[in-house]
Amino acid sequence: MQQFRRFGVPVERADIPRVEGASEVYSEYFPILKEDIRRGQAPVLVDILNCLHGCNVGPATTHHLTRYQIDRAMDKRKKAQIEKQGQQKKGLFSKGKEPFDEPTREEAERIWQSLHKPTEEERWINCQCCGYGVCEEMMRAIYAERNHQRLH
Incomplete structure (x- = not known):
């Protein structure tokens, strides 16, 4: 405000x-x-x-941690990122220009389950918090090993 x-x-x-x-x-x-x-x-x-x-x-996060534990992990990660600020990785922005490989239906289903999106309805809720426009792009990026699911 x-x-x-x-x-x-x-x-x-x-x-x-x-x-x-x-x-x-x-x-x-x-x-x-x-x-x-x-x-x-x-x-x-x-x-x-x-x-x-x-x-x-x-829904795409693990559920065995308390909210306090998650907040502490995020604080720790943020601190590490701030300390690492300014360090560039070679090739950081080079991946992603070529098209994604397509997973089989079974492979896609396995990734959807790991993202805690078991239903078609849930797969169409696109919050874009992962940086992709739609959840399907994130699922395909995980399959192509261009992104990964963070498990705590």
């Missing part, structure tokens, strides 16, 4: 609602938002977290 105020845009807390979790976002909030927009009473900005409790506790 401070950023809006700094630029002279008056906002209240209700102008920036936070919505968490795919079921609430897609099934409950979007239909209501559509009606608010029609009435001309829509929020200025909607803070949408596709994953309940944020990206680090979403």
Whole structure:
């Protein structure tokens, strides 16, 4: 909210609602938002977290750690990244220019299961937090060993 105020845009807390979790976002909030927009009473900005409790506790993460343990691991990783800042790996941006290999149906299914997206419906929820436009691209990148699933 401070950023809006700094630029002279008056906002209240209700102008920036936070919505968490795919079921609430897609099934409950979007239909209501559509009606608010029609009435001309829509929020200025909607803070949408596709994953309940944020990206680090979403459906493609492991579920044997507590939220505290996950937060500590993220802090540790962030600190390591800051210390490593400025160091470039050779060829870091060279992969990805050529087309992906296509997994077999069985291989794709195995990767979908490992991403905790067992149903077609879940595979079409594209939060883009992984950096890919759609979940299928992430699945194919894992298959082609251009990306990996982080397991804690």
